[in-house]
Amino acid sequence: MLTRRPPLRILIGYLLIPLALYVFAVFIPLITAAFYSMFEWKGGPNKTFTGIANYIALIQDKIFWLSFSHNLYLILLCVIGQVGVAFVFVMMINTRFVKLKSIHRTFGFFPSTIAAVYVGFIWLMIYDSRRGILNWFLELIGREDLTQVWLNNTDLVMTLVSIPLIWQYIGYYMLILLSATSSIDKEIFESAELDGANAFQRSIHIVLPMIKNTVIVCLVLCVSGNMKAFDNIYVMTAGGPGNNSMVLAMYGYKVSFAQQNMGYGSAISVGIFVLGLLVIGGMQLVSNKLSKD
Amino acid sequence: MAEKVYGMTTGRRVGNGVLTVVMNTIMIIFSLSCIFPLVWMFYSSLKVKREFNADIIGLPPNPTFENYAKILTNKDYHIADSLINSVRTTALSVALILLFGFVVGYILARVKFRGNRVIWIMLLMGMLIPVHSLLVPIYIVFNRTGMNNQWYTLLFPYIAFGMPIAVFLIHGYLKAVPVALEEAASIDGSSFSGTLFKIIMPICKPVMVTIAIIQTFACWNEFSFALVLLRDVGLHTVPLAMTQFTGQFSSDYPKIMSAMLITMAPIVVLYFGFSKNIIKGMVAGVVKG
Numbered sequence: 001m002l003t004r005r006p007p008l009r010i011l012i013g014y015l016l017i018p019l020a021l022y023v024f025a026v027f028i029p030l031i032t033a034a035f036y037s038m039f040e041w042k043g044g045p046n047k048t049f050t051g052i053a054n055y056i057a058l059i060q061d062k063i064f065w066l067s068f069s070h071n072l073y074l075i076l077l078c079v080i081g082q083v084g085v086a087f088v089f090v091m092m093i094n095t096r097f098v099k100l101k102s103i104h105r106t107f108g109f110f111p112s113t114i115a116a117v118y119v120g121f122i123w124l125m126i127y128d129s130r131r132g133i134l135n136w137f138l139e140l141i142g143r144e145d146l147t148q149v150w151l152n153n154t155d156l157v158m159t160l161v162s163i164p165l166i167w168q169y170i171g172y173y174m175l176i177l178l179s180a181t182s183s184i185d186k187e188i189f190e191s192a193e194l195d196g197a198n199a200f201q202r203s204i205h206i207v208l209p210m211i212k213n214t215v216i217v218c219l220v221l222c223v224s225g226n227m228k229a230f231d232n233i234y235v236m237t238a239g240g241p242g243n244n245s246m247v248l249a250m251y252g253y254k255v256s257f258a259q260q261n262m263g264y265g266s267a268i269s270v271g272i273f274v275l276g277l278l279v280i281g282g283m284q285l286v287s288n289k290l291s292k293d
Numbered sequence: 294m295a296e297k298v299y300g301m302t303t304g305r306r307v308g309n310g311v312l313t314v315v316m317n318t319i320m321i322i323f324s325l326s327c328i329f330p331l332v333w334m335f336y337s338s339l340k341v342k343r344e345f346n347a348d349i350i351g352l353p354p355n356p357t358f359e360n361y362a363k364i365l366t367n368k369d370y371h372i373a374d375s376l377i378n379s380v381r382t383t384a385l386s387v388a389l390i391l392l393f394g395f396v397v398g399y400i401l402a403r404v405k406f407r408g409n410r411v412i413w414i415m416l417l418m419g420m421l422i423p424v425h426s427l428l429v430p431i432y433i434v435f436n437r438t439g440m441n442n443q444w445y446t447l448l449f450p451y452i453a454f455g456m457p458i459a460v461f462l463i464h465g466y467l468k469a470v471p472v473a474l475e476e477a478a479s480i481d482g483s484s485f486s487g488t489l490f491k492i493i494m495p496i497c498k499p500v501m502v503t504i505a506i507i508q509t510f511a512c513w514n515e516f517s518f519a520l521v522l523l524r525d526v527g528l529h530t531v532p533l534a535m536t537q538f539t540g541q542f543s544s545d546y547p548k549i550m551s552a553m554l555i556t557m558a559p560i561v562v563l564y565f566g567f568s569k570n571i572i573k574g575m576v577a578g579v580v581k582g
Contacts, residue, residue, distance in 0.1 A: 002403045002475060006485035014400060018393035018456060019412065025453035026419050029430035036433060089320065097313040098320055106568045107324040110331075113564050113571070115514035117532040118553060121539060122330045131349050131546060133333075171327060172575075179576045217579065228425040231516045235536060249425035249517070256429040257521065265429045276423025 030273070033266045041263035054267035063243050064268065067251040068275060074162050074247065075226045075279075081166035083218045086173035091207065093174075094181055105178070108171030116168070120232035123164040127151055127236075151237055154244045161236050161245050165229065173218050180214035181207065216287040223283045227276050248272045331561070338551040345547045360551035371526050372552055375534030380559070381444070382530055383512040386451040390508050391501055393452065394459025399493060401460065402467040403475070416457040424454060425517065432521045442524045450518045455511065458578070459504045465581055466500040467493075506574035513560055531556040 037054050041047035058064055089108075092098050111119065126133045129149040138147050151157055184207065208215070230249040233239065239246035239254060246254075252272055256265025337345055339356040364372050401413055431450060435441035440449070470493070478488045494501075516532040523529055526537060535556060542548050564571055 001405050002472060004479060005404055005406065008406075010485055011400065011404065011406060014396045015408075015412070018397050018452075019415075021393075021449060022415070022419065022453045022456055024434075025431065025449045026422065026427065027415075029427050029434045030422070032434050033426070033430035036430075089323065092316045092320060095316065097309065098316050100317075100321070100324070104320050104324045105572065106565075107327045109568070109572050109575075110564060111327050113510055113560060114557060115516060115532045117514075117516045117535060118557060121535065121549070121553060122334070125546060125549075131346060133349065136349055167326070170323070175572055176576050176579055179580065214580065221579065224423070227423055230425060231532070234516075234520075235539075249428065252425070252429055253517075253521070256432070262429070262433065266433070269426045269429045272423055273426035276426060277421065280421060280423070 033269045033273075035266075036263055037267035037270050039263045039266075041261075041266075043260050043262040047263065050263070054264050055270075057264065058267050058271050063246060063251060064248075064271065066243055067239075067246045067248045070158055070245065070247050071227055071229065073158060074165070074229055075223050077159070077162045078166055078169070078222050078226050079219060081162075082169045083173050083215070083222055085166075086170050086177055086218075087208075087215070089170070089174050090177045090181055091204070093178065094186075105171075105175060109175050110171065111168045112172035114168075116165075116231035117235055119164045119168045120235035123232070124151075124236055127160060152241055154241055157237060157241065157245045161233050164232050164236075165226070169222075169225075173222070176218055177211060177214060180211040184210055213291050216291055220280075220283055220287055224276075224280050227279055248275065334550040334554055338547050338554055340547045342545045342547055349546075360548050361555065364548070364552050364555060370538060370552070371529060371534050372538065372555060374527055375529050375531045376556060376559070378444075378528060379513060379531040379556075382447050382451070383509055385445075386448055386455065386512045387505055387508045389448065389452050390455040390459050391504060394456055394504060395463055395494065395497060395501065396489070397456070398460040398463025399467065399489060402464045403472065416460055419453070419457045420461075428517055428521055431518065435522055441522045442528065444528060446522050446528075447515075447519055447530070450522070451508075451512050451515065455504075455508045458507070462500050462504055462578065462581060463497060466497055470496055502570075503574040503577050506571050507578045509563075510560070510575075 036047075038049060038051055039047040040050045040053075089104075093101055093104060098104075125131070127150040129135060129147070132150070134150065135147040138144065150160055153160070228249055229247050230253070233245055233247055233250055234253075237245045239250045243251075248268075249272065252265055252268040255261050255268055333350075336352055336356075337349070338360055339353040339358065341357065341359065344354060364370055368374075397412070397416075401409055427450075432441065435446065435449075440446055474492065474496075475488050478492050483492070514532065515530075519530045519533045520536075523533065526534070529537065535553060538552050539549050
């Protein structure tokens with residue numbers, strides 16, 4: 001801290017614009033959402049005060065809770081598929097056997113730098129039933145019986161829209177974990193190698209505790225990132241078929257803009273806010289507990 | 294030393310040989326899968342629709358840049374417009390995030406005043422708020438104030454969402470910078486603002502670069518707020534223009550691929566030109582933030 005404080009007007013001059021902008025874009029909308037969530041409002045000039053009716057509807061709204069369960073499913077798949085797989089890759093890259101390390105870094109990180117919308121388009125082209133690579137490949141290996149209109153499969157669709165997300169971020173978490181292991185003495189990896197068969201298991205027992213805090217950061221990022229899944233689902237399925245790939249942000253968007261139901265859409269936004277804070281807050285609590293041990 | 298010992302244990306050589314092949318194969322497949330879409334899209338974009346539909350994986354029989362020429366010259370596609378919009382929005386947002394983040398971060402780190410903690414908590418809340426709960430309400434507020442659908446509209450959410458992380462990174466960085474430096478400058482007659490921009494800002498360059506990298510990618514790739522806040526196609530940023538474009542030409546894959554590659558080009562060139570620094574910056578932002 002400075003011992004001589006600058007004049008107050010200078011302080012205000014510096015802080016006013018950034019903070020006003022911040023309040024306008026973050027806090028005013030939050031208050032607005034809380035306000036409009038108590039109205040029946042289709043976006044036009046007329047609105048009717050309905051109290052907590054929207055919230056009662058929200059609690060009973062099966063699609064809302066279905067969307068939430070899809071977010072949770074996405075989180076589960078991504079924790080395993082992104083952070084889990086990234087950890088395995090890091091263990092492999094750290095051995096002396098794996099070559100081309102810098103190529104794996106540069107290429108692996110690349111997908112995480114492009115827009116989720118683009119990733120969605122790319123995978124749309126992969127899943128396409130007539131011109132898609134997936135069906136082309138199945139035909140190539142003689143399993144034509146397995147080809148199908150992938151994104152119309154109501155049982156699989158949620159998993160299919162998760163795969164692009166997983167693929168996009170494996171390299172991202174791989175690089176974060178790699179930076180954490182870079183400070184570990186290389187001899188630890190090598191002594192584990194010399195032991196042969198259970199080398200992998202041993203390195204997990206030795207390495208995992210050493211990078212625990214970074215792993216927790218990755219898990220928190222992964223959970224909060226998937227609570228806001230929207231972009232790639234918007235371009236791939238828009239929540240369909242039916243509501244089989246609906247997630248919270250997509251549902252809020254659909255009700256508010258496609259159905260022009262702004263009042264209920266505001267209530268959903270408040271619902272997303274509360275559920276998001278609960279999940280992320282719960283995650284923080286668990287991670288604080290873990291990192292203390 | 295360790296390698297010599299290792300080479301002598303002949304019994305394990307075969308097992309290690311298998312392990313080497315398996316691990317390298319897995320990693321190479323992964324790396325190729327990350328880069329394959331880019332390569333596939335590039336050579337497929339040199340086909341015409343008919344050629345692509347006949348063979349989706351083969352190399353183009355008669356490579357042509359026809360698709361690129363059409364996209365760049367046809368004003369109705371708004372691809373060139375969207376590139377300009379994205380460059381402008383990203384550049385202005387990142388510049389202002391850096392300026393605001395630096396000033397606010399510095400003041401919170403160095404100046405004792407009554408609002409200090411309140412501002413800190415406000416920014417922390419901004420980090421924890423699930424941003425997608427703001428999607429609908431921000432539309433309502435911007436619609437009411439007539440600020441939606443303008444060239445500057447997106448600057449507001451982008452700066453607001455980027456500021457907290459910038460403030461925290463600057464704040465954390467300044468912990469390692471001794472206050473004595475500013476005290477000395479002050480004794481030499483340097484004003485608060487003079488010290489701030491002439492002495493502290495150059496010191497913060499590494500962390501400013503980190504912030505700039507993270508926010509450039511975040512702003513360039515942002516989609517959902519652009520989707521609800523912009524209506525005119527002439528104002529669309531790149532991801533938004535692409536959703537329009539693919540809707541229009543959903544069966545013409547080579548054309549879609551060409552448009553995707555054109556609009557990805559700035560970010561791809563940036564990435565492969567400076568991948569080491571970019572990865573370092575992104576990872577530093579996560580680990581320290």
